[in-house]
Amino acid sequence: MRAPEFWTTPPDRPAWQARALQPLGALYARATRKRVADGAPVDPGVPVICAGNLNAGGTGKTPTVIWLVEALRKMHHTPHVISRGYGGSETGPLQVDPRKHGPDRVGDEPLLLASFAEVWVSRDRAAGARAAVAAGATVLVLDDGFQDPGLAKDLSLVVVDAAQGFGNGRCIPAGPLREPVAEGLSRASAVLSIGDAEAQEQFAEIWGDTIPCPHVTAELQPLQTGMDWDGLKVVAFAGIGQPRKFFDTLRGLGADLVATHPLDDHQPLAAALLTRMEAQAFAMGAQLVCTEKDAARLPHSWRSRxxxxxxxxxxxxxEALTQMIAEAAPLAPKVQVRK
Structure with a gap:
């Protein structure tokens, strides 16, 4: 499902659809408020760091979780990731094993994250936390779950796409938000906006005055793998929140995008779809290219292609964000590394 266009209109100039759906958005906001207020958060006995969002859909949480995991490892922690496993059938708690589990069971994001840390899929995040702690986790990284009151959180990052911001500032279905901006940010430890300099400037201009907590900026950058993209003919596909950004990244590397296929977020990669795109690439003398998250959904027979x-x-x-993490997740004496 693609987000409707009226979700992206400026907050001070809402489209008529947003105004018409505002009563339903208010009901959605009320339901979120009640769920959060009525929760009884469980303390799992180790620090919990949440990478969540206010927006429905992709905002950059997965690369944020990877960054958090790597930062925590440098602090000599043993981080485990807790995910609901969106798109998978498992209810858990289940420790993800890429050798045994496919995206149909655990979802694509947990499979990708399992390359960086131990990952648990659990619809009940508190149960997943208990399983992870029993398996040796010294800190938990919550992939999404900002509005889930099941776990006590020591640090909550609200991740937002700087170019999108908080959309038209209204709640589902009138806008893209799970809860109103002011209410959500009142529980946040920090806002992490992801985007280039132009997008960050736009975000700060529209939303800067509404942020009551520290605001950290970041940008997604291609990993240097030695691949020469300059002039390479590419048929690119992406089933992520913002496929256009992936295509723009490829163009920025010098790739010649002869065709692009923006897919729905988490869209299954059926053999028929892949075969059509491969045939198109072959006819145009091009190479099929996708994101890491899409690669996690590829059938094994396609991964070399x-x-x-x-x-x-x-x-x-x-440094500022690292300091916040260190304060929220101090290394317990029993696992401190001897000098």
């Missing part, structure tokens, strides 16, 4: 472009999060002024 599609090039993957990985991206990583570059946090501007990372």
């Amino acid at each position: 599609v090039i993957t472009l990985p991206v990583r999060l570059n946090v501007h002024g990372a």
